[in-house]
Amino acid sequence: MKIIQITDTHISHLGGTTNVNAERAIRFINALEPDFVIHTGDVTIMDPDEDRDRATAQEILAGIAAPWRALPGNHDVGEPGDSPFADRAVTSERVAAYRAHFGDDRFVERVGEWAVVGFNSELFGSGLPEEAEQWAWLEGLPELVGPHPVLVFTHKPVRAPSPELQNPHVAVGAESLPRLEELLARLDVRGYGSGHLHHYALTARDGAPVVSAPATAFTAGSSAGDEVTGPGLKQLGVVEYGIADGVVTPRFRAPADLVEADLLEIASVREALAAMGFDLAQIGVEA
Structure with missing residues (x-):
């Protein structure tokens, strides 16, 4: 069985590099013929209030041939905490x-004998009220999942790359983490996948692979270095999860034609940031 994770597509109604990369990644995914595809958030480029980006993303993601679901990222629904990105x-x-365009922001999908569990990291x-509803849903996961082995997907990682980064900018907040981990411990979790950090990294937790998936849109070296994201492969791509005999084997995969660029090198990103009120000149970037 094969599941593909795509993430951080940052699709824009303005078109440009991020859209081209998303379309190329989807063609690549379709050629791999997966059983299921999961998009782990930051579907849209920057501003969670720009409905035209959602509509464009909906059209592009409709090109995925396999059954698929998407989760929201901070650029899709906003961010928790006292100092969210761009307020x-x-x-x-x-x-x-988000739900009006992409469906529910939490779900259990049966894929063969496995359960794919996704939920909204931005609510913690x-x-x-949606946070309370999600906690109640998480409490009920053992009944929803039953005896099936589980893959867990979120936009931001459950655990940060290092304890001092366990905050809502990087991962699930420290206050929510113990409760979430206690609930996940009730399941037979065989793997974790997240996005947000714009690199590929593979670690392990209790014998289960923990994947930080690469973006398809852009690298983020000008906004976040290893001190925030931890070490990883800073190349655009997707993740293939091969599943056989109860074991999950993640692999970095990438089509040869993705355009590798930093976020501030992309015109649609600069335009989206300017529309959100960022003064690009202050950071030495021409709009």
């Missing part, structure tokens, strides 16, 4: 706008 805090309205610590 775009996660809100009920932003979550509702938000205090929203």
